[in-house]
Amino acid sequence: MAQGNTIILLVEDNEDHIILIKEALAVNNIINEVRVVTTGEEALDYLFREGRYSDPEKSPHPTLIILDIKLPKMDGQEVLKTIKADPGLKHIPVIVLTTTTREEDMVKSYQNGANSYITKPIDPKKFFEKIKNLKLYWMLTNSLPRK
Amino acid sequence: MSKSKPTYEELEARLNKSKEIIEVLRNGEADAVVSKQDVLLLRLRKAEKALQQALKDWQGTFNATEDLIMVVDTEHRIIQANVASLTFFGRGLDDIVGRTCCELVHGTDAAPAECPLERARRTRQHEDTELYLADKDIWITASLDPIFDDQGNVTRAVHVIRDITGRKGNEEEIRKKNEMLEAFLYMVSHDLKNPVISLQGFCSLLIRNYRKDLNEKALFYVERIRANAELIADMLEDVLALTQIGSLKEEKAEISTQKVIESVWSSLSSFFHIEDVELIVPESLPRVFYSQKRLYQIFDNLLSNALKFKSETRAARVEIGYEDNGDHYKFFVRDNGIGIEQKYHDKIFDVFSKLEESKSEGTGIGLTIVKRIAETNHGKVWVESQVGVGSIFYFTIPKKI
Numbered sequence: 001m002a003q004g005n006t007i008i009l010l011v012e013d014n015e016d017h018i019i020l021i022k023e024a025l026a027v028n029n030i031i032n033e034v035r036v037v038t039t040g041e042e043a044l045d046y047l048f049r050e051g052r053y054s055d056p057e058k059s060p061h062p063t064l065i066i067l068d069i070k071l072p073k074m075d076g077q078e079v080l081k082t083i084k085a086d087p088g089l090k091h092i093p094v095i096v097l098t099t100t101t102r103e104e105d106m107v108k109s110y111q112n113g114a115n116s117y118i119t120k121p122i123d124p125k126k127f128f129e130k131i132k133n134l135k136l137y138w139m140l141t142n143s144l145p146r147k
Numbered sequence: 148m149s150k151s152k153p154t155y156e157e158l159e160a161r162l163n164k165s166k167e168i169i170e171v172l173r174n175g176e177a178d179a180v181v182s183k184q185d186v187l188l189l190r191l192r193k194a195e196k197a198l199q200q201a202l203k204d205w206q207g208t209f210n211a212t213e214d215l216i217m218v219v220d221t222e223h224r225i226i227q228a229n230v231a232s233l234t235f236f237g238r239g240l241d242d243i244v245g246r247t248c249c250e251l252v253h254g255t256d257a258a259p260a261e262c263p264l265e266r267a268r269r270t271r272q273h274e275d276t277e278l279y280l281a282d283k284d285i286w287i288t289a290s291l292d293p294i295f296d297d298q299g300n301v302t303r304a305v306h307v308i309r310d311i312t313g314r315k316g317n318e319e320e321i322r323k324k325n326e327m328l329e330a331f332l333y334m335v336s337h338d339l340k341n342p343v344i345s346l347q348g349f350c351s352l353l354i355r356n357y358r359k360d361l362n363e364k365a366l367f368y369v370e371r372i373r374a375n376a377e378l379i380a381d382m383l384e385d386v387l388a389l390t391q392i393g394s395l396k397e398e399k400a401e402i403s404t405q406k407v408i409e410s411v412w413s414s415l416s417s418f419f420h421i422e423d424v425e426l427i428v429p430e431s432l433p434r435v436f437y438s439q440k441r442l443y444q445i446f447d448n449l450l451s452n453a454l455k456f457k458s459e460t461r462a463a464r465v466e467i468g469y470e471d472n473g474d475h476y477k478f479f480v481r482d483n484g485i486g487i488e489q490k491y492h493d494k495i496f497d498v499f500s501k502l503e504e505s506k507s508e509g510t511g512i513g514l515t516i517v518k519r520i521a522e523t524n525h526g527k528v529w530v531e532s533q534v535g536v537g538s539i540f541y542f543t544i545p546k547k548i
Contacts, residue, residue, distance in 0.1 A: 016345035023352060070337070099340040104391075120344050 007033045009062035011043040011079065012097070013071055017120070021066065021097075035062065040074030043067070044082055047089055065094045067114075069105060077112055084113030215308040218294075221301060223247040223264060235308075248306060252280070252289075263291040264304060271301060277311070286315040329390045336383040336390075343383065346376040385512035388444070389498070392519045401547075402439045404432040404478075408467060411446045419454040427466040433476055436547035441520045446480070448513035449540050453482035456538075475526070475545045486534040495530065517542065 008025070012018050018036055025034065037043045043065075046053045053059040065083065069076035076096065083089045093115040098105055106117055153161075167186050171177050176189055209216060210230040218227035228243045236243060236251050243251065249258050258265050263274035275290035287308050294303040350373035354366070361369065408428060415421055435442070450465065457463040466481040487495060498515045514528075521528040521542045532538035 014341055014345070016348070017341070020345065020348035020352070023348075099337060099344060120340075 006063045007035055007060060008064045008066060009043065009046065010034050010036045010066045011038075011040065011071065011076070012036065012066070012068045013038045014068070017068070017097075032063070040071045040076065040079040043079050044074075047083065048086075061089070062092060065092055067094055067096055069096050069098045069109060077108055080109065080112040080114060213310075215306075217248060217306045217308075219248060219264065219304050219306050221264075221268065221303070223249055223258060223262075225251075226303065232308075252308070254282075263289055264306070267291045267293050267304060268301060271295075285310055285312040287311060332386060333390045336386040340380065340383050343376050343380045347373060347380060350376065382512070385516065389512060389516055389519060392441070392516065392523055399436055399438050401434050401436055402442065403434050404442070404469075407439065407442045408432070408446055411443060411450055414447070415450060415454065418451070421454070423463065424454065424457075425462065425464040427464065427468075429468055432467075432469060433471070435476060435544050437524065437544060441524070445517050445520055445542060448517045449480040449542075452513065452540075453480060453484060453538075456484040457482065458484050458535075458537075472543075475543045477541055477543050479539050479541045481537065481539040483537040486536050487530065487532040487538055488534055489532075492530050492532065496528070 008030075010018065010021060012021065022034055025032075035046070037046055045051050046059055047061070049056060049059055067076050067079060069080075071079070080094060080096065083092065083094060090113065094113070095116045095118060096109040096114040097118050097120055098109075099120045109117055164186075171186055171189060176193075177185065209227075212229065213231055215232040215235050216229045217225050217232055219225050224245055224247050225243050228240060233240060233243065238251075247256070248264075249255055249262070253259055261276045261278065263276050267274040271293055273290065273292050275288055278287050278289055279285075280287060288311055290307045290309075292305045292307075293301040294305065296302045350369050353361070353369050354373070358366065405428075412421065412426065446467075453465045454463070461483060464483045466479075468479050468481070470477045496514050496518045498512060517540075518528050521544075525545050526543040528540065528542040530538055530540050
């Protein structure tokens with residue numbers, strides 16, 4: 001259930017990682033609804049309300065987008081660029097997820113407008129910490145979910 | 148007028164002439180000698196023959212080589228050209244002599260900026276350059292050796308052009324293969340990371356959320372799975388790091404070695420008991436022009452090693468220092484650890500080399516990373532070590548030019 005219309009859009013193709021990210025969010029008391037899409041194309045369909053996402057009531061704009069940068073076909077950077085080029089979407093904070101510490105990816109992500117960048121959990125505790133920080137930075141500054 | 152007696156000199160001259168005549172007769176160069184001019188003529192003919200032979204030898208050599216050889220004047224005009232040149236330009240000698248090499252090779256009147264003749268005129272020595280000729284799709288080296296006159300002025304030059312397309316092709320092929328290998332390594336290690344991250348994540352979830360449902364043995368097994376997953380993740384991270392060094396423009400800046408070492412040392416506290424280790428650092432360390440991240444990696448790897456391989460019998464001491472060697476700084480990290488046998492002093496810098504004796508965990512890539520970083524930044528790294536005494540790792544950083 002969407003709480004106070006605050007939903008998180010998770011763009012991630014790895015099933016396991018979807019579970020782990022959801023767990024990490026839950027552990028940090030982030031209980032907003034998480035909508036999962038598994039491809040870049042689907043993410044843009046959702047955000048631009050195309051096809052089965054055409055009803056704004058059923059597909060509200062997310063408060064936060066968590067975007068895996070390595071996606072099949074259309075890659076995360078393309079999705080990011082498209083979001084940040086759109087006047088109606090660019091205000092939505094985007095956290096980029098990656099499995100590498102490769103500077104190139106990070107620099108490119110920030111150039112494309114990413115609001116934050118997380119390297120996927122080597123140490124889950126650190127991952128939780130980061131998510132915690134994100135809750136502070138992003139969830140608190142936006143409409144907070146009511147418990 | 149009575150004929151005066153010949154002088155000593157005259158007599159000697161006559162004697163020499165007689166000697167010459169006798170020699171010519173003895174050598175069978177002539178059957179009889181009528182006048183002294185005959186001898187001169189014979190000698191001249193002989194010299195001419197030798198000259199003609201030398202010319203033939205020279206022309207034979209000149210034309211035998213596959214390289215293009217041309218003799219040019221200081222205005223780039225061709226004076227001589229060998230057969231290879233004629234074939235290359237598809238012109239006869241008459242059509243080449245007098246033209247400039249700029250016109251023939253580049254199709255322009257003016258010499259290109261990289262023309263070795265222009266340089267040789269200034270440097271008065273051998274000059275060469277590599278060029279790509281787009282119209283012919285070939286790579287060449289063009290070299291030039293000046294010829295001097297008696298006064299030491301450059302009057303002519305030997306211009307040699309060699310087709311090196313084959314060699315260049317090989318170099319290009321190797322470069323491409325290297326690139327492919329690095330891209331492959333990157334992809335493999337990147338894609339392998341996803342399942343490893345899942346492994347780590349689920350193990351951690353099990354341990355955290357179901358600790359009380361697992362008995363001691365089960366918990367131990369899960370912990371082992373997690374530790375191994377972590378090792379794989381570290382190795383993949385290191386392989387990734389290795390493929391990245393030098394692959395992109397690294398942000399270099401004037402950075403404080405002191406600060407880098409401080410931050411490395413404090414981060415090591417989460418992996419090692421550094422409270423028991425004596426760290427000796429000079430009061431001041433130089434600022435260097437380097438990538439902060441790379442210098443961090445160097446000290447991180449060297450200091451981790453010093454802590455990993457400490458002696459079990461004496462208190463660990465790690466000393467960091469440097470020398471200012473004019474155009475570069477030489478840094479060292481000295482430990483009093485177990486030391487490394489002489490035969491491994493080079494091997495330890497090879498990728499995945501872990502010494503058999505070493506029981507410590509690690510990926511075996513750390514020193515390879517250090518070497519790659521030092522070398523891509525025009526420096527060196529090496530080790531001096533004695534078993535049971537300790538090791539000193541040195542690396543150099545050039546000063547900003």
